[in-house]
Each structure stands twice: as structure tokens, then as C-alpha cells.
Amino acid sequence: MYRSERYVFDGSRNIPVVIRNYTEQDFEDMIRIQRECFPPPFPQELLWNEEQLKNHVTLFPEGALCAEVDGRLAGSVTGLRVNFDPSHPDHTWEEITDDGYIRNHNPQGNTLYIVDISVSPAYRKLGLGKLLMQAMYHTIVELKLKQLLGGGRMPGYHEKAEEMSVEEYVLQVTAGELHDPVISFLLSCGRMPLHIVSNYLDDEESKNYGVLMEWKNPFR
Known part of the structure; x- marks a missing residue:
């Protein structure tokens, strides 16, 4: 099981943070x-x-992590293992995550797929999202998996959709010429764009697109 204790910094304040597996006792806070x-x-x-959360902690507890700030739950990340075939990358979020229930979790899967990452707005300036993502990288190394993968929303794309294709938007965000709240964050975590998926999620801001973003296990 995973547990990492550290401090984050809010101005001159040192704030204790724990990254750990979430359990049934955390469901209300989740x-x-x-x-x-x-x-x-x-x-x-x-x-x-609660049914989804019970599946997370039962089927793949290693992929169910949360961030606790000064004793209060402030964020979480959830994943499952899948066998990803890069020659057939297209899928929807509902298909690959079993609509968040992860009953399709494959204990022999070569890839840790991110179902969701959420940080309470009051705590976002503390960098908890990066800490949670780094904890997932640790999990991948520990389990000797090939990679981490997940589909990123593009909430900024709707503002540029009339000016450019989704491919051009992703290129400009990757080059740092544009900022996207999600894709830019994932890039800052070391994730790399792999493939653009249409109809990934019912998401007007992203025009239903998602960008598969990967992190390769450097020890594989």
C-alpha cells in the first residue's frame, strides 16, 4: 500500500500533506x-x-490514491489496469473505464489508465495534482508496468475551434504557444500527447475530443 508524507508551501507556511490509498472511510469526502x-x-x-468507489478500493486499491492536507481530504486520483494496443488507440472514456466502475480491470494489464483526477478548488494552488500524478508514476514503477495513459480534456479548445483544427490546437498547446488548463497541466507532469480521440467524452468545451497523454516507465 502507498503512503508518502511531505510538506507543501503556501507562502511562508509549511503544510503537511499525506498521499495514501483511499478507503471506505473516505467515501463521503471523495x-x-x-x-x-x-x-x-x-x-x-x-x-x-459508493458502488464505484467500493469497486476502486476492492478491484485495484493500488490505483486508488488521495491527498490529505492537514488531516483533511483534498484530492484524489483513480486508475485501473488495461492492456493497451497502440495500433488501436480509439476508445471512449465510458468504454475503457466501465463508466467509472472499473469492472473491466485487468490484473495482468500492461498499462495504468487514469480514470479521474480531482483536487478541491480551495487546495489547487498547493500542487496536489502533480503530487498525485507522481504517486501514480511510483505505482507504475513498483508494478513494473509499461506506461501510464489517460485521456485529457481540452476545456480551452471551444474558444479556438473556429480558428483551428483540434490537431493544430494540441500542437500549439504542446509548443507553449497556447495554454489549456488540463493539457498544459498534464504536460507539466511529464505526460506526452499520444493520440487525439474524437467522441471521447460528452464535453462541449472540448468539442467531445480527448487527448491520450502517456508517461512511459523509464525502467522498461
């Missing part, structure tokens, strides 16, 4: 964080439910 991250009009029925 759902609270989702509500804070995705308030209405986001459909509230799409937030985590």
Missing part, C-alpha cells in the same frame, strides 16, 4: 470533493457513487 470540483449545472448523477 463525493464531497467531486461536488466541489463539478458543481451544477454539471449533472450530479455523474459524480462518484
